[in-house]
Amino acid sequence: MSIINLIKIALKALQRNKLRAFLTMLGIIIGVASVIAMMAIGQGSKQSIQTSLSGMGSNMINIMPKSKDVGGVRIGGSNYQTLTMKDVKAIQKNAIGIDGISPIVSSSGQSIRGSNNWPTSITGVSTDYLHIRQLSLKDGIMFSETDILTSAKVCILGKTVIDNLFPNGENPIGQYIRFNKTPFQVIGTLVPKGQSNFGQDQDDIILTPYTTVQNRITASTIYLQSIMVSAASLAISDSATENIKSIMRETHHLKESDEDDFDVRTQAELIKTIGSTSSMLTVLLTSIAGISLLIGGIGIMNIMYVSVTERTREIGLRMSIGARGIDILMQFLIEAIMISITGGLIGVALGIASSQLVAVFVHWPILISESSIILSFFVCGITGIFFGYYPALKASRLDPIEALRYE
């Protein structure tokens, strides 16, 4: 008995009962469609969270001084200054997998222009800062290495600062503002970024060379408040972090037994936490959908049992004209697999269509992954075999004499 003949026989048997085949399929169709739609919604929301986080600079690594025990007295990190330009240079020179580094020194104060003023802070950075934070210039230019060398009194403003100092909408480029008592020329403006995920206004910002802050505002030329690094990609941010830690320990001459006097944090950690929450959501939704697939499978089993009973005479006839047990088994198994695979195909189409509808009408982010399609399709095939096997086995073990006389 060739497999092609078996498939033909199974196809013909299904054709004889189109409506019933379709109704049996319905369970599988709904199951697969909901698995795909749920996974699309779950993964879509995960991806959209990740995108918004990486907008903050997902590859960003933050190095900060760490609080330290000094003779039993714990000293706060910001008071205990350990980071210097030496660290920056060492990381710049030795670290693998980073593509930007900037020292951070800042000071809060009042920005003033004419009769307008606004309480804010000024941040001294290097030229890499825009890249690290994924900021971009709306207008004007970024300060240069020369400006850093000369502690030039130039600055770049964020939108909030501009709105408060230039309320009439004048072009700030080329204008002068003061920060506390120091005058700065505005050479650039930033593209607004809006609020961060934590509600911070990311546009309330004045950027200037770090040397300018050190020499002209804080008059503290040695220590840095923090160092920001960006890893070349999210994937290597963990290894870059480890690398930076060891470089830092070396430049700080820490012994094996000493604990770090600095803290290295990555955005990746945050993304992981949030990502795992939404993964959990996906798993939850998918398992609910998976249960409906299981029920679809039980539906197949049920119908196949009914079908075997109903077609007992047919089975008896087939046996009497030469079908072996294995032929009967294969026929019913192939019928079950065909129902589940066809149901799976329709389910995939329906799942994709309904996820698109969700995207269009509810505006939820969706992401249809190939893996979800392959997975649910695979599960379908297994369902067909698993739930089709027992009814098929029952059919194949019928006694032809009794089957022929079955009423």
Add this chain to the structure above:
Amino acid sequence: MSKIILDIQHLKRDFIMGEETVHALKGISFTISAGEFVTIMGSSGSGKTTLLNILGCLDKPSAGNYFLDGVNVKELDRNKLAGLRNTKIGFVFQAYNLLARTSALENVELPLFYNKKVSASLRKEKGLKALEAVKLSNRADHTPNQLSGGQQQRVAIARALINDPVMILADEATGNLDTKTSYEIMALMQELNEQGKTIVFVTHEPDIAAFSSRTIILKDGKILKDSLNENKRSAKEALAALPVSDDN
């Protein structure tokens, strides 16, 4: 003497029903040669159904031997029996047993689906030929519910013929049909017999047995009588002798 295709020696079949053992066949022997038209008769409980099941390789004897075309059926397993049924025996049942919503041609082709060696084109060719033999070529696309009882039984006979079996085994094949249609079926059987087909026909109707060349009568699991039919009736003539009905 033509070739012996069916050889039964001291055939016994016992059924165990709880504590009791029922002896359905109590040791029967006979042979059937190629080209014979044998009817097996007997009242209910005579063991004719049990004998039919064994002849059809659906059941195996408890004791004794059954050689079908030289093969001892007793020694075969389930799958080999299925193969034997496929190639050596053509079944015709009382209730036709055609697949519903399936064309006559597909019904006739069915046994060939269980024979790997037959291609799709050969299958169709043989199917049409078998339908032609039962004069139903023009009904190849009809489904069973579009055919009369007699036509359905002819489709079933075509199905039995398709593998060119050594024996056609009919089980009360006229039991569901009226007299006229029964005679038509018997006429077809006689025609096939004249073409050389061996036919074993189980029935309880004496007038049907009259169309055969030999009758074996069973009673209580034993052969009561095994006789050649001296004056075999022609089904065609019997058909002509029937009163003409109004609907003709």
